[in-house]
Amino acid sequence: MKTSNRRNLALLGVVALMLASVLLFLYLKSSSNQTTTYTESRDLIGRIKQLNAQWETEILKARVAISHNYDPLVTPLTEITNLWERFDTMESNHGRNDSPIWRASHEAYLTAIQEKTRLVEQFKSHNAVLRNSLAFLPTAEDDIQEQLSRLVDEDQLQLQNIATDTYDLLLSSLEFAQVTSDDKAADILVGLNKLGVNKQRLPEQFHRTIDIMSNHIALILREQPVVNRLLENIEAVPVAERLDDITNLLNTDQQRTDAIDQRYHFYMLVFSVLLVLLLVYLAIHLMRSFTVINRVNKALQTANEDLELRVEERTRELKDTQSELLDTARQAGMAEIATNVLHNVGNVLNSVNISADLVTRKLRASKAQGLGKAMQLINEHPGDLGTFLTEDPKGKLLPGYLNQLVDAIALEQQGMTDELSQLTKSVDHIKDIVATQQSYAGANSLMEPLHISELLEDALRMNSGALTRHHVTVVKEYSDVPRVMGDKHRLLLILINLISNAKYAMSDLSNRPRQMTLGVKIVEDKTLQVSVKDDGEGIAEENMTRIFAHGFTTRKEGHGFGLHSCALAAIEMNGHLTAHSDGPGKGALFTLQIPLKTVPEEA
Amino acid sequence: MSPSFPRLLLALLFGLCLSAGAAPLNEALKPLPAVPQQNPLQVELGRQLFNEPRLSVDSSLSCASCHRLENGGADNKAFSIGFAGLPLTINTPSVFNASLNFRQFWNGRADTLETQIHGVVQSPSEMGSNWEHVVQMLSADPAYRTSFANAYPDGVTMNNVQNALATYERTLISANSRFDQYLQGDTDILTLDEKYGYQRFKDYGCIACHQGVNIGGNMFQKFGVMGDYFKTRGNPTEADLGRYLVTKDEEDRNVFKVPSLRNVAVTAPYFHDGSAKTLEEAVDVMFKFQLGRIPSADDKTLIIKFLKTLTGEWGGKPL
Numbered sequence: 001m002k003t004s005n006r007r008n009l010a011l012l013g014v015v016a017l018m019l020a021s022v023l024l025f026l027y028l029k030s031s032s033n034q035t036t037t038y039t040e041s042r043d044l045i046g047r048i049k050q051l052n053a054q055w056e057t058e059i060l061k062a063r064v065a066i067s068h069n070y071d072p073l074v075t076p077l078t079e080i081t082n083l084w085e086r087f088d089t090m091e092s093n094h095g096r097n098d099s100p101i102w103r104a105s106h107e108a109y110l111t112a113i114q115e116k117t118r119l120v121e122q123f124k125s126h127n128a129v130l131r132n133s134l135a136f137l138p139t140a141e142d143d144i145q146e147q148l149s150r151l152v153d154e155d156q157l158q159l160q161n162i163a164t165d166t167y168d169l170l171l172s173s174l175e176f177a178q179v180t181s182d183d184k185a186a187d188i189l190v191g192l193n194k195l196g197v198n199k200q201r202l203p204e205q206f207h208r209t210i211d212i213m214s215n216h217i218a219l220i221l222r223e224q225p226v227v228n229r230l231l232e233n234i235e236a237v238p239v240a241e242r243l244d245d246i247t248n249l250l251n252t253d254q255q256r257t258d259a260i261d262q263r264y265h266f267y268m269l270v271f272s273v274l275l276v277l278l279l280v281y282l283a284i285h286l287m288r289s290f291t292v293i294n295r296v297n298k299a300l301q302t303a304n305e306d307l308e309l310r311v312e313e314r315t316r317e318l319k320d321t322q323s324e325l326l327d328t329a330r331q332a333g334m335a336e337i338a339t340n341v342l343h344n345v346g347n348v349l350n351s352v353n354i355s356a357d358l359v360t361r362k363l364r365a366s367k368a369q370g371l372g373k374a375m376q377l378i379n380e381h382p383g384d385l386g387t388f389l390t391e392d393p394k395g396k397l398l399p400g401y402l403n404q405l406v407d408a409i410a411l412e413q414q415g416m417t418d419e420l421s422q423l424t425k426s427v428d429h430i431k432d433i434v435a436t437q438q439s440y441a442g443a444n445s446l447m448e449p450l451h452i453s454e455l456l457e458d459a460l461r462m463n464s465g466a467l468t469r470h471h472v473t474v475v476k477e478y479s480d481v482p483r484v485m486g487d488k489h490r491l492l493l494i495l496i497n498l499i500s501n502a503k504y505a506m507s508d509l510s511n512r513p514r515q516m517t518l519g520v521k522i523v524e525d526k527t528l529q530v531s532v533k534d535d536g537e538g539i540a541e542e543n544m545t546r547i548f549a550h551g552f553t554t555r556k557e558g559h560g561f562g563l564h565s566c567a568l569a570a571i572e573m574n575g576h577l578t579a580h581s582d583g584p585g586k587g588a589l590f591t592l593q594i595p596l597k598t599v600p601e602e603a
Numbered sequence: 604m605s606p607s608f609p610r611l612l613l614a615l616l617f618g619l620c621l622s623a624g625a626a627p628l629n630e631a632l633k634p635l636p637a638v639p640q641q642n643p644l645q646v647e648l649g650r651q652l653f654n655e656p657r658l659s660v661d662s663s664l665s666c667a668s669c670h671r672l673e674n675g676g677a678d679n680k681a682f683s684i685g686f687a688g689l690p691l692t693i694n695t696p697s698v699f700n701a702s703l704n705f706r707q708f709w710n711g712r713a714d715t716l717e718t719q720i721h722g723v724v725q726s727p728s729e730m731g732s733n734w735e736h737v738v739q740m741l742s743a744d745p746a747y748r749t750s751f752a753n754a755y756p757d758g759v760t761m762n763n764v765q766n767a768l769a770t771y772e773r774t775l776i777s778a779n780s781r782f783d784q785y786l787q788g789d790t791d792i793l794t795l796d797e798k799y800g801y802q803r804f805k806d807y808g809c810i811a812c813h814q815g816v817n818i819g820g821n822m823f824q825k826f827g828v829m830g831d832y833f834k835t836r837g838n839p840t841e842a843d844l845g846r847y848l849v850t851k852d853e854e855d856r857n858v859f860k861v862p863s864l865r866n867v868a869v870t871a872p873y874f875h876d877g878s879a880k881t882l883e884e885a886v887d888v889m890f891k892f893q894l895g896r897i898p899s900a901d902d903k904t905l906i907i908k909f910l911k912t913l914t915g916e917w918g919g920k921p922l
Binding site (some may be wrong): 073212215 | 632705709811812815821822823825828858893895896
């Protein structure tokens with residue numbers, strides 16, 4: 001999803017880039033200098049046309065002027081040539097000259113302008129001499145007339161005719177200059193002939209002036225049609241048309257360019273729109289992405305909050321569970337303690353049982369029955385009691401027997417009293433255990449001043465039966481320990497258990513005397529240390545770690561509570577219980593360490 | 604009629620006279636224009652090239668060999684001597700004001716000064732060189748290389764040599780002739796005779812061809828309008844064919860460019876064939892074959908006096 005998105009974005013970017021480059025390309029294409037070239041070209045052609053028209057105007061002016069400056073007939077051509085060079089350079093730079101139509105139109109123009117130039121040059125030459133002769137003609141005629149008027153000795157009528165003929169010739173010539181026609185030409189020819197004839201009639205001095213005039217008239221006759229023809233031809237030279245052709249070509253070209261430009265513009269528009277759309281799309285995409293990011297952020301935040309809530313909930317649940325667990329543990333502990341208590345009670349009951357058994361056995365085997373038999377003997381001899389006591393062999397033994405009986409019963413009584421007091425103590429212990437259980441149920445430890453050695457003695461005593469049975473020698477290594485504040489029941493619980501365990505650990509021991517060492521000492525003035533050491537079966541390395549675990553036992557009939565509850569109890573007293581063994585068969589050492597709280601000695 | 608009217612008229616006339624005194628005259632002849640603005644580096648380079656004999660194949664002739672500026676821009680021979688020592692077939696026209704001619708050469712075969720230079724350098728009778736040689740030779744000269752590099756971005760090329768020379772020639776304007784001053788409004792500069800001469804010049808129709816800014820040089824004309832000059836002169840040569848050599852048009856037989864009359868008094872001999880040794884001769888020929896008229900001796904003198912006012916200055920001195 002993410003990769004495809006990224007790919008999409010990359011694709012869009014590439015597309016955008018392509019669009020942009022296409023736009024750039026189109027821009028470059030459409031903004032080529034075609035249009036400016038076109039405008040400039042058209043302008044140049046327009047100016048050439050204008051100059052051409054100006055040129056023609058100057059030509060027409062030259063036609064009527066008498067003395068004329070022909071420079072204006074030169075300058076337009078020079079300018080036209082310059083402009084055309086510029087146009088041609090521009091066009092060839094533009095690559096238009098490659099087109100055959102262009103070349104053809106250019107050739108056509110050049111041909112036309114060359115032809116026109118040629119004709120104009122001829123016109124200039126012919127027109128100059130024609131104008132000169134025409135201008136001179138009245139003077140030439142005047143010269144003749146003046147000469148004629150100076151002739152006095154000739155035939156006046158003939159002179160008059162000659163003068164009229166000459167004048168007519170002048171008029172015809174001038175008319176011919178205005179209206180060049182064959183009739184006029186014929187008139188002039190007739191006039192020239194007349195002049196020629198008249199020349200023969202006139203004296204020698206006339207010949208020069210008449211020759212000059214007829215020469216000039218002949219020139220007019222010759223040149224006027226030439227000039228007219230040249231003018232017609234000049235007019236006919238299609239320079240303007242050729243220029244129009246070029247303009248048309250330019251226009252067509254420009255139209256095509258415009259069309260192309262328009263197309264490019266259209267493309268540009270299309271591509272711009274596409275680009276804009278793309279950008280809009282990208283923008284939307286971006287916005288959407290942004291929204292998505294926002295949403296995801298929000299969701300994340302919500303999830304986070306949710307998570308926090310859930311964590312809180314879980315924590316609460318966990319706390320609840322923990323407290324439940326604690327409760328359960330407490331209950332379990334209680335049950336455990338109950339078990340312990342029962343166990344301990346069981347232990348003590350054992351002693352009670354033993355004591356009761358002993359008392360029962362003693363009672364059953366009591367020497368008091370012997371007293372009954374003695375009384376029976378006495379009762380058989382009611383009258384002769386004295387005789388009997390002194391005479392009868394049986395009777396003679398009776399008092400001694402009775403004395404012995406008294407001692408035996410006294411002994412018996414003593415033993416039973418002892419046993420009963422033991423029993424009472426055991427019952428007291430049971431009471432204590434129960435009380436402990438009750439106090440534990442209240443989760444309170446009852447700190448009371450006590451002598452640890454007395455506590456040890458109590459514990460030994462509670463196990464005394466078993467210890468005696470198992471022939472265990474107890475070695476006591478008690479340091480001088482002051483009275484301390486302690487939880488009697490927990491301490492007792494621990495000690496009974498440890499002693500009991502030690503005793504059990506040595507139950508299989510047969511090859512050497514069974515010896516248990518109890519130790520009490522104070523470590524570093526702040527810890528009370530009680531140790532129970534046996535030289536029994538020891539603890540296997542692998543069991544060391546499990547030895548205090550609930551339910552762990554190595555004994556067949558064991559419950560696995562003892563050491564566990566002892567360890568718990570030690571911890572509850574802010575102390576700890578540790579075990580040490582050098583290995584199986586090498587005995588074990590259990591050490592209880594609790595903080596030392598001495599009881600201040602009463603003064 | 605109000606009494607003030609004559610006075611008013613008088614004032615008007617006086618004003619007219621004043622304005623006429625200062626304003627340029629509107630004549631068919633035009634004063635010389637100012638020298639056009641040119642790149643001074645190119646002008647100086649052109650000047651050097653103009654005096655550079657290495658333009659000819661054997662380094663014997665420069666432009667200035669025939670176009671002597673101190674000699675009216677031409678030499679005083681009917682035919683200048685080419686690089687090979689042989690005379691040319693046509694008279695050397697003045698280089699002064701040549702840029703104002705509408706074409707170059709007698710037969711107008713060159714449209715521009717550059718083309719004219721191109722022709723002369725390669726002409727087998729004039730300089731006999733070729734452009735490859737010229738460019739190579741000029742490139743070998745460090746001084747020229749520097750000058751060209753300064754004046755033109757592309758250094759020594761045929762076009763640049765021609766352009767430099769043409770640029771220089773465009774500065775060769777023989778300004779400030781007395782007649783020009785007259786045209787510019789200083790009517791007192793001419794003597795009465797000279798003014799009459801100018802009047803005759805116009806009346807006889809010289810002005811029909813010799814007009815414009817260069818007093819000629821703006822049209823072609825047949826030599827021998829009113830008579831066959833060449834028959835009269837004899838010894839027709841190829842050069843006599845004139846423009847025909849260029850166009851091969853029968854119309855153009857014996858047609859030549861009308862030469863400028865500027866500095867005419869100092870550029871003898873005259874005509875394409877150098878046949879007229881003096882102005883008088885030249886004016887005579889013109890009257891006879893071009894105008895078809897016979898001037899009075901006085902008129903001819905007046906015209907010649909006028910023609911002498913057309914001599915301009917070069918380098919601050921009259922030519």
